Amino acid sequence: GQNIDQPTEMTATEGAIVQINCTYQTSGFNGLFWYQQHAGEAPTFLSYNVLDGLEEKGRFSSFLSRSKGYSYLLLKELQMKDSASYLCAGMDSNYQLIWGAGTKLIIKP
């Protein structure tokens, strides 16, 4: 079956760095997405990885290892506004997104 696993909740301090891990099992693979979702709002796109390695985009970076079925989202210089849920989603061979349950990130001052 298809499955996305990520931690339910994480806590970090303002200004620090946090890494949110995601492991995936999909029928075929066409990429791994990270989305940010604030409470009561729709998800917004953060990153997409289809090849192994690290993609850096400002304070956010995303890493993929296809052989391990593993990805992580790295957030640097955390700000209070980064408090949100972070959703990991794998795209299968039919280009369907398989969603994780999301990781709620709590930022403390």
Next chain:
Amino acid sequence: GAVVSQHPSWVICKSGTSVKIECRSLDFQATTMFWYRQFPKQSLMLMATSNEGSKATYEQGVEKDKFLINHASLTLSTLTVTSAHPEDSSFYICSARRPGEGANYGYTFGSGTRLTVV
């Protein structure tokens, strides 16, 4: 960039009535739109895939007669929750796929509709 407009943002309806939610792609033609439902503290659950000019494909366990989807044009898909019940109260989100887009395959989300059935 790609913009998807969804409305209403929130709606309260009486049990047994029907509610229509609209999803429009404003600056591109969306041959495919996706409808999701999200319960509190849970992830997105794909309900159905809507294809312009053809019948929607529903995910297992989603009642197609209860959640009517119409994708009559390349810029508009509608979801109608028929005979709504309190357990249908949820956050409904549409997503449109922009053809020919880059690495992220053009998945853009609407702002969501908070449905409360009383």
